[in-house]
Amino acid sequence: MAMYRTIRKFISKLSPAKSKADTSAESRDEFPQDSIMYSLDHPPYHLIQLGEVNSFSGWAFHHGGKTINTLRVYADTAFVDEFPADRRRDDVAGYFGHIPDARRCGFDFRLYIDPAVSNYEIQFVFGDGSTEGFITYDLREIRALQHTLNKMKSTVDKIPVPDGDLVYATLGHRDSEVYKNSIIPCVVNIMKYLRYCGVDPYRIRSILDFGCGSGRTLIGWYSDNPDRNLCGCDINGELISWGRKNLPARIELQHTPLLPPLPYPEDSFDFIHLISVFTHLSLQSQKRWISEFKRILKPGGHLLMTLHGGIYVNIFCPEKIAEFTEDGYVERASPGEGSNDYAAFHAYGFAKDLFNGFAMSGYFPNGRIDDKRILFPLAGAQDVYLLQLK
Numbered sequence: 001m002a003m004y005r006t007i008r009k010f011i012s013k014l015s016p017a018k019s020k021a022d023t024s025a026e027s028r029d030e031f032p033q034d035s036i037m038y039s040l041d042h043p044p045y046h047l048i049q050l051g052e053v054n055s056f057s058g059w060a061f062h063h064g065g066k067t068i069n070t071l072r073v074y075a076d077t078a079f080v081d082e083f084p085a086d087r088r089r090d091d092v093a094g095y096f097g098h099i100p101d102a103r104r105c106g107f108d109f110r111l112y113i114d115p116a117v118s119n120y121e122i123q124f125v126f127g128d129g130s131t132e133g134f135i136t137y138d139l140r141e142i143r144a145l146q147h148t149l150n151k152m153k154s155t156v157d158k159i160p161v162p163d164g165d166l167v168y169a170t171l172g173h174r175d176s177e178v179y180k181n182s183i184i185p186c187v188v189n190i191m192k193y194l195r196y197c198g199v200d201p202y203r204i205r206s207i208l209d210f211g212c213g214s215g216r217t218l219i220g221w222y223s224d225n226p227d228r229n230l231c232g233c234d235i236n237g238e239l240i241s242w243g244r245k246n247l248p249a250r251i252e253l254q255h256t257p258l259l260p261p262l263p264y265p266e267d268s269f270d271f272i273h274l275i276s277v278f279t280h281l282s283l284q285s286q287k288r289w290i291s292e293f294k295r296i297l298k299p300g301g302h303l304l305m306t307l308h309g310g311i312y313v314n315i316f317c318p319e320k321i322a323e324f325t326e327d328g329y330v331e332r333a334s335p336g337e338g339s340n341d342y343a344a345f346h347a348y349g350f351a352k353d354l355f356n357g358f359a360m361s362g363y364f365p366n367g368r369i370d371d372k373r374i375l376f377p378l379a380g381a382q383d384v385y386l387l388q389l390k
Helices: 090-095 139-156 164-171 176-196 216-224 237-246 283-296 310-316 318-327 348-354
Strands: 036-042 053-062 068-075 078-084 104-112 119-126 131-138 206-210 229-234 251-255 269-274 297-307 329-332 343-346 358-364 383-389
Touching (some): 053 068, 053 119, 068 104, 119 139, 131 139, 164 176, 164 237, 176 216, 176 297, 176 358, 229 237, 237 251, 283 348, 310 318, 310 343, 343 348
Parallel strands (some): 206 229, 206 269, 229 251
Antiparallel strands (some): 036 053, 068 078, 119 131
């Protein structure tokens, strides 16, 4: 359903961050949310060069009124340097025009990456002198994955990427190179969520990307292991047509309607993921799709999804905050169900009850793992859920 355009879907009032995977039977509707909106544009996992100077770029700003002045970099615990974080970002300001700091929130600096270092930590330095951890680049992880990342990159480099207009339909920008560079981090991070919840990605032999767009994430799965059964479906026929013409034949794409059924037999898939899809469907449609997922997912199979949590309600429909607090769910309906103009919002407890027949394997508010921001979020600040069919 080409629902990856999530950069603009953030909120203006957030509380300090905390995150965890919830594997207990407890039902909690509210978890602390992140106060930082950010994007690390470069370097992705597979392009960082050990022993060389690398370019780091992206943007970040605080929603609670604090101004980020600089980024302070540490190699393990040793201070390395400090860089400005106030470059003009008109693209970000276009999405967050009501937030003054969004106009000058960019960073772009060059940093030598010492291969002997375990990790590089980047901290925020705010205007009041206080600091907060931003992100950590774990070089131990990069070294452990180096062979796999190189293999994946070699495969991805041989596959065409869509033109700017098609990229816009999936990611909300027209930069084909950014699209290409996001393929591997997306799949690497999905595998992180799986492993965190005790699921071995290499035992997964069949995958459905529900709302696959032009097949971006499926390319990543293919580059990791082309022997998997890889399927994708989407309501956008133009994106599916491009994928059928340009992606490896091993990736099977289907142009499907807004509502079930799907053209797959029962018990077809070990794993289904839907990234920013239920965020744009009505509750009735969601319920019908959940029944369909139960039909095509193998017993014990897993489903990963991203949803708009409570932090999104203020920016889309602040008049419904009381309703969301009371009911755990609201919609901003429009005639274009399935489009980015149609928005749905889920509290944790509501989502857990909605997926009756599934066990909650993991819940990650804003996509954070163990209270830490991941480098390349799946869908902006959306909550990430991993469920298992009972």
